[in-house]
Every structure is written in C-alpha cells, then in structure tokens.
Amino acid sequence: MTMTTTTSQTGSASAWPAEPEPTGKRRRAKKRSPYPMWFYLPAAIIYGALFVVPTFASFYFSLTRWTIFDSQFIGLDNFRTFFSEPYLFESLINTIIFATITSGMKVVLGLLIAVFLSSQIIARGYLRSVVFFPVLVSAVGIGVTFSVLMDPFDGLINKVLAVFGIEGPGWLTDPNLALISVALTDVWRGVGIAVLIYIAGIVAIPQEYFEAAKVDGASATKAFWNITLPLMRPATTTVIILSLIGGLRSFDLIWTMTRGGPGFSSDVLASVVYKQYQAGFYGLSTAGNVVLFVLVAAIIIPLFWFLNRKEVDR
Amino acid sequence: MPFRLRRGAFALPAVIAVSALGLAACSSGGDPEPSGSAGGGETTEAMEPVELSFLVDNAETSIGVVEALTAAYTAAHPEVTFAIEQRPGGTEGDNIIKTRLQTGEMTDLFFYNSGSLFQALAPTQTLLPIDDIENAGAIQDTYKSGVTADGVLYGVPAGTAMGGAMLYNIPLYEELGLEVPTTWDEFMANNQVILDESDAAPVIQTFKDTWTSQLFVLGDFANVLAADPEWADKYTANEVKYADGSPAIDGFVHQQEVFDAGYLNKDFASATFADGARMVATGEGAHYPMLTFALAEIQANAPDNVDDVGVFAIPGESGPSPLTTWLAAGIYAPATTENADAVKAFMNWVATPEACDVQTEAVGAQGPYFVDGCTLPDDVPQMVADMLPYFDEGNTGPALEFLSPIKGPALENITVEVGSGIRSAEDGAALYDEDVKKQAQQLGLEGW
Numbered sequence: 001m002t003m004t005t006t007t008s009q010t011g012s013a014s015a016w017p018a019e020p021e022p023t024g025k026r027r028r029a030k031k032r033s034p035y036p037m038w039f040y041l042p043a044a045i046i047y048g049a050l051f052v053v054p055t056f057a058s059f060y061f062s063l064t065r066w067t068i069f070d071s072q073f074i075g076l077d078n079f080r081t082f083f084s085e086p087y088l089f090e091s092l093i094n095t096i097i098f099a100t101i102t103s104g105m106k107v108v109l110g111l112l113i114a115v116f117l118s119s120q121i122i123a124r125g126y127l128r129s130v131v132f133f134p135v136l137v138s139a140v141g142i143g144v145t146f147s148v149l150m151d152p153f154d155g156l157i158n159k160v161l162a163v164f165g166i167e168g169p170g171w172l173t174d175p176n177l178a179l180i181s182v183a184l185t186d187v188w189r190g191v192g193i194a195v196l197i198y199i200a201g202i203v204a205i206p207q208e209y210f211e212a213a214k215v216d217g218a219s220a221t222k223a224f225w226n227i228t229l230p231l232m233r234p235a236t237t238t239v240i241i242l243s244l245i246g247g248l249r250s251f252d253l254i255w256t257m258t259r260g261g262p263g264f265s266s267d268v269l270a271s272v273v274y275k276q277y278q279a280g281f282y283g284l285s286t287a288g289n290v291v292l293f294v295l296v297a298a299i300i301i302p303l304f305w306f307l308n309r310k311e312v313d314r
Numbered sequence: 315m316p317f318r319l320r321r322g323a324f325a326l327p328a329v330i331a332v333s334a335l336g337l338a339a340c341s342s343g344g345d346p347e348p349s350g351s352a353g354g355g356e357t358t359e360a361m362e363p364v365e366l367s368f369l370v371d372n373a374e375t376s377i378g379v380v381e382a383l384t385a386a387y388t389a390a391h392p393e394v395t396f397a398i399e400q401r402p403g404g405t406e407g408d409n410i411i412k413t414r415l416q417t418g419e420m421t422d423l424f425f426y427n428s429g430s431l432f433q434a435l436a437p438t439q440t441l442l443p444i445d446d447i448e449n450a451g452a453i454q455d456t457y458k459s460g461v462t463a464d465g466v467l468y469g470v471p472a473g474t475a476m477g478g479a480m481l482y483n484i485p486l487y488e489e490l491g492l493e494v495p496t497t498w499d500e501f502m503a504n505n506q507v508i509l510d511e512s513d514a515a516p517v518i519q520t521f522k523d524t525w526t527s528q529l530f531v532l533g534d535f536a537n538v539l540a541a542d543p544e545w546a547d548k549y550t551a552n553e554v555k556y557a558d559g560s561p562a563i564d565g566f567v568h569q570q571e572v573f574d575a576g577y578l579n580k581d582f583a584s585a586t587f588a589d590g591a592r593m594v595a596t597g598e599g600a601h602y603p604m605l606t607f608a609l610a611e612i613q614a615n616a617p618d619n620v621d622d623v624g625v626f627a628i629p630g631e632s633g634p635s636p637l638t639t640w641l642a643a644g645i646y647a648p649a650t651t652e653n654a655d656a657v658k659a660f661m662n663w664v665a666t667p668e669a670c671d672v673q674t675e676a677v678g679a680q681g682p683y684f685v686d687g688c689t690l691p692d693d694v695p696q697m698v699a700d701m702l703p704y705f706d707e708g709n710t711g712p713a714l715e716f717l718s719p720i721k722g723p724a725l726e727n728i729t730v731e732v733g734s735g736i737r738s739a740e741d742g743a744a745l746y747d748e749d750v751k752k753q754a755q756q757l758g759l760e761g762w
Binding site (some may be wrong): 067085175261265276 | 434730756
C-alpha cells in the first residue's frame with residue numbers, strides 16, 4: 001500500500017507543473033499554515049515506525065541469512081539464488097503474465113460493460129449491482145468456490161461442457177492452463193471496480209458533446225471512438241494502474257486455488273515469497289519481497305508518468 | 315476463540331495463518347495461567363491446581379492421542395487440567411509453531427514431528443530440556459535420536475512408528491491371483507495385470523494434497539540405505555546428491571515410470587488424500603503409496619473395508635525390500651513455559667506403558683510404540699499386522715528426515731511435477747538438490 005500512496009503523490013506532482021499558477025498559490029498557502037509543525041509528529045511516528053523503518057530494515061535483511069535470534073551478512077547471495085533457481089525466476093515471469101492478463105482484460109471488459117450499463121436498458125441498477133457484487137466477496141471464498149467449480153471431473157463448468165459434448169480441460173490441474181484460469185477468476189472478481197470507475201467517467205462526460213455529434217450525424221460507434229474513449233483516458237489510467245498493482249501483488253486467489261501448482265506452474269512472486277518464509281528461509285523471502293517492490297516500482301512509476309503526461313498534453 | 319478454531323477446521327490456508335496469529339496474540343493476555351509451579355510448588359505433586367495449554371495439529375489421530383493422554387492424566391492428577399488448542403498441519407502448521415516459539419507465545423506443551431522438522435525449531439534455543447525426567451531411559455534409542463539436539467533430550471514419543479509403504483487392496487490381489495511384490499519389476503508386472511484385467515487404477519496418486527506425492531521418494535529411502543548405509547551422513551556433509559544416480563534417484567525414476575506407463579487414476583491431479591484412502595479401501599485403485607497413518611482415515615471413512623487394505627514396503631531394485639519407517643511425533647515444551655515442573659511430570663508419565671495403553675484404547679493399534687514395556691493387543695488391523703513382521707525381522711530403515719536435518723521444502727512440488735509428466739526424474743532430482751542447499755545453509759551446516 002505504501003507504494004500506491006507514494007507513487008500517486010509524486011506522480012500527481014509531476015503531472016501538474018503545466019499549470020504553474022495554482023501550484024504556486026498552494027505552496028505559499030502551505031508556508032503560512034497556522035498549525036505548528038509538531039502536529040505532524042503523531043502521523044510521522046506511526047508512518048516511520050510501521051512503514052519507513054521496516055522497509056529499510058528489509059533492504060538490509062535481504063542481504064542476510066537470518067532467524068529471530070541472529071543474522072549473518074551474505075551480500076547478494078539471496079538475490080543470486082533467487083535469479084538462478086529456475087522456478088523462482090519462473091515466478092517472476094508468471095507474475096508479469098498474470099498482471100498483464102488481468103489488467104488488460106479488466107480495461108477492455110470493464111469499458112465494454114460500463115458503456116453497456118450506462119445506456120438506457122432495462123434493470124440497469126440491478127445489473128450494475130450484479131456486476132459489482134463479486135468485489136464485495138472475500139477472495140478466499142471466491143478461490144474456494146471456483147476451485148470447486150473448476151474441478152476437472154465433478155466441477156460444474158466441465159459438467160456443463162459435457163452436456164454439449166465437450167470434454168473440458170483440467171482448469172487448475174493442467175500446468176499450461178492453471179495460471180490463466182486463476183487470472184480469469186481474478187478478472188471476474190475485480191472487473192466490478194473497473195466498471196464502477198468507467199461508469200463514473202462516462203457519466204462525467206457532458207451530454208452536449210453527444211448532442212453535437214448527433215446533430216452532425218455521427219453514428220453511435222463514431223461517438224464512442226471519438227468522444228467517449230478519448231475523454232475516458234483519466235479513468236483508463238486509474239484502472240490500469242490499480243489493476244496492474246493488484247495483479248503484480250496478487251496472492252490470495254492463487255494461493256487458495258492452486259497454491260502455485262501443479263508443481264510451480266502458477267507460482268507468482270508473492271506465493272514464492274510466502275513459501276520461502278514458511279520454509280524458514282527468512283532472508284531469501286525478504287529478498288523476494290525486495291524484488292517484488294522493485295518490480296512494482298519499476299513498472300508502475302514510468303507507466304504512471306507516461307499515462308499522465310499524455311493526459312496533460314491533451 | 316471457538317469461532318477462530320472452527321474456521322481453522324476448514325483448512326483455508328490464508329485464513330488459518332491469520333487466525334492462528336490472532337490466537338497467538340490472544341493467548342498471552344487472553345487466558346492468564348495460574349502460576350502453579352512459579353508460586354513455589356517444589357514437588358511435581360503440588361496440590362495447587364494448574365492448567366496447561368496444549369497445541370496439537372488437527373489430524374484425527376493426533377487429537378485422539380492428545381485428548382486421551384490428557385484426560386487420563388487429569389483423572390489420575392485432578393489438580394492438573396489441560397486446555398487443548400488446535401492448529402492446521404503441514405507447512406502452515408510449521409509456520410505457526412516456529413512463529414509462536416520464537417516470539418515466546420507457545421503453549422505449555424505441544425505436539426509436533428520428530429526428526430528434521432524438530433531440528434528446524436532450533437531446539438537448543440527454544441525448547442525445554444527434559445534429560446532429567448525419570449523415564450527418559452525407557453524411551454528407545456532410535457526414537458531419542460529423533461528428538462535430541464546437541465546431546466540433549468527434548469521430547470517424549472506420542473503415537474506409534476509409521477511405515478512409508480505401499481497400501482494395497484487385498485480383495486483385488488486375491489481376485490487376480492497376484493502375489494505381494496518384493497522388487498520393483500514384480501510391482502510393475504502386477505500393475506500391468508491390474509490394468510489389463512480389472513477396472514481398478516493400478517496406482518493411486520492424489521496431487522490436490524501435494525504432500526501425498528512425496529512417498530515414492532521418501533518411502534524408497536530404506537532401499538537407498540540398504541544399498542549404501544552411509545548415504546545419509548554423506549548427504550548431510552554435501553558429498554552425495556539425489557541426482558548422482560542409483561540408488562538415490564530411483565524414487566524419482568519410479569514415480570516417472572508409473573506415470574509414463576499410464577497406471578495412475580484418471581483424477582490423480584485433483585484427487586485428495588481422503589479420496590486416495592477411500593479408493594484403496596474400496597478397490598477403485600490397487601496401490602497407494604502412503605504413510606500407514608492413513609489407517610485412521612480408512613477407519614473413519616471406510617470402516618467396513620479396514621481389513622481389505624494391506625501393506626508392503628515400497629519395492630526397490632532387489633528384494634526383499636526393507637520398510638521405510640517414520641518415528642512417532644513427540645510432545646515438547648517451550649523453554650518459556652511457566653509450569654516446567656508440571657509439564658515434566660506429564661511428559662514423564664507419557665513415557666510409560668500405561669500411557670501406551672491409553673493411546674491404543676483411544677485410536678486403536680496403529681503400529682509399534684517406542685517406549686520399553688509397551689505392548690500391542692493380539693487383535694490388530696490388517697495394515698498393522700502386515701507391518702509388524704518388518705519390525706520383528708529388523709527389515710526396516712528410518713526415513714531420511716530422521717537421519718539428516720536436511721529436507722527441502724519444495725520436494726512436494728517437484729514430485730508433483732515428476733509424477734504428472736511435467737518434469738523428468740533427472741531434472742526433478744537435480745532441482746531438489748538445489749532446493750535442499752537453501753535448507754542446509756539456513757541451518758548453518760558445514761560444507762554447503
């Protein structure tokens with residue numbers, strides 16, 4: 001969570017300078033704040049003790065082999081192990097695949113569903129809540145439910161397919177399919193948030209644009225491509241960033257559905273870190289967390305900067 | 315608290331990890347313990363009442379054993395009562411035990427594996443030494459070696475010896491006129507007959523519960539030891555590897571062979587341990603490589619078929635193959651317990667023939683005990699009866715985890731891969747050798 005807050009702060013700061021006036025005013029206003037600085041102290045202590053210190057401590061401990069009682073400095077050995085063991089490295093690839101699939105599908109599906117749900121249709125409010133409902137259910141509950149549904153022999157999905165004469169695959173037991181199946185479940189669970197953000201974006205578009213387009217004789221498709229889509233860029237940015245961060249850090253669904261299996265075929269960074277911790281390899285697992293931190297930062301910060309820059313240029 | 319415990323019973327890993335930590339946090343402030351011995355009770359028979367907390371995993375047999383032992387002890391010593399707390403098994407459980415020990419939040423007594431898992435607790439720093447209990451001498455030396463660190467004894471045996479063996483369906487064997495195999499080739503020949511002449515799956519595998527996939531490798535170790543008695547020591551010293559070839563690699567190779575030959579049940583990837591126990595009991599499958607503690611599962615869920623299941627040692631290259639045995643789990647106390655005297659008195663009592671009889675009565679005869687003077691009833695289940703001759707003839711070998719502290723955590727994932735054709739036996743063995751390196755380094759062993 002630290003990541004999200006810090007990036008959004010620095011990100012928005014770099015996005016704003018295009019309009020110098022209001023920023024300048026705000027800065028001056030801050031300097032003249034009537035509140036003494038020590039008002040910040042309680043927040044600073046909590047933030048420091050719970051976020052800053054552990055974060056920097058973990059950078060150090062990732063260079064050691066430690067137990068609760070002692071630690072031994074071993075330089076970059078943990079990272080060397082992490083990148084040299086085939087399944088640890090595979091987890092890195094899986095993490096990126098998982099994040100890309102879930103994020104991409106949430107953007108596309110979210111946008112389509114949002115456009116559909118903001119048109120004049122019957123039972124719109126009901127359908128909106130149906131789409132949003134999975135977001136409210138616990139990930140563990142969803143994971144267990146879907147692993148039952150996806151059972152290759154007794155699962156509902158394959159039983160339904162069997163009615164049509166299709167022999168369904170082992171959704172969670174086929175090593176080539178397991179990660180994809182979990183990703184699809186994650187899309188089912190998380191698309192509601194994307195839809196919500198998109199609906200808010202669509203509603204915020206002034207109706208005048210659509211009326212003007214209609215007067216000019218634009219078709220619905222044209223209006224979508226030339227009005228809705230460009231004006232939804234801020235919403236799209238939010239959806240991409242949120243779902244990408246969520247996808248990179250994803251753990252709960254994967255753990256309840258496959259535990260990274262079969263074998264290591266659906267292991268992601270977070271599940272590997274957890275397994276190494278369970279095994280008592282605290283140093284290695286800390287190193288995994290640092291890798292995860294760097295990966296999230298390395299993907300999200302440039303992406304955020306890039307997406308917001310486009311937004312300002314418009 | 316009961317709400318949390320009930321959630322644990324669902325075996326939802328993430329929830330359990332969190333709720334168990336919650337429990338750990340509660341237990342210090344939540345239920346203050348009457349300070350029996352701390353208040354100056356000199357003798358173990360102090361009349362001051364004391365309640366001992368006791369952490370046990372949620373397997374049926376473990377709970378049965380612990381409940382019977384504690385109830386019998388309270389009956390004889392009314393001033394000592396117990397509060398039993400459950401935890402999940404497997405790696406989730408390891409995590410809970412380690413965390414609670416290292417943060418000083420452990421219960422007065424706990425039930426846990428002996429051997430390498432015990433060694434991984436850093437016993438010299440976290441556990442209460444019990445060398446001075448009266449009955450320490452009655453515990454068999456084979457067992458003591460599994461609960462001793464730096465020459466100091468830390469645990470007493472609870473439960474019985476187990477075999478890592480091949481469970482088989484006796485009616486199916488009789489129907490097809492098969493004989494119990496003593497070598498791998500005979501075993502594979504039997505499998506072919508079963509495949510050709512019956513509907514049963516020759517070999518059952520249950521990879522939904524990944525730990526069940528390890529038996530071909532772990533249960534083959536007595537064969538490795540028979541071929542090279544020094545193997546375990548050399549392994550600890552980093553002188554031999556699984557990937558070096560026969561005999562160590564045979565377990566991986568065998569696992570690949572049964573998959574390649576198409577002998578597995580068709581739902582092997584999604585079946586659970588409970589499914590496997592049911593299948594071998596009812597004859598849906600012929601062989602199930604498993605620890606003999608599956609007896610409890612069969613007794614609970616297929617009581618009519620208990621005597622249809624027999625046991626033979628996992629066959630090696632040459633017969634008669636020895637049985638790979640597991641030591642009983644142990645009862646330990648953390649160094650931080652405030653009731654050391656009462657705890658030791660209880661542990662002392664557990665190492666008596668009387669306590670063995672209490673266990674037999676509660677969960678049935680599961681195998682031989684590790685305390686001198688303990689006996690089994692004449693009428694034991696078929697699986698135990700099949701296992702006893704191996705012990706009587708001395709045709710057994712301990713599992714690797716009792717001879718070496720090194721056990722890599724990824725073995726179950728690797729054996730799932732080898733057993734479902736994702737990875738070859740050679741690659742799997744080599745990958746496992748890499749995996750154990752981390753464990754050896756974490757333990758600070760020399761030569762790694």
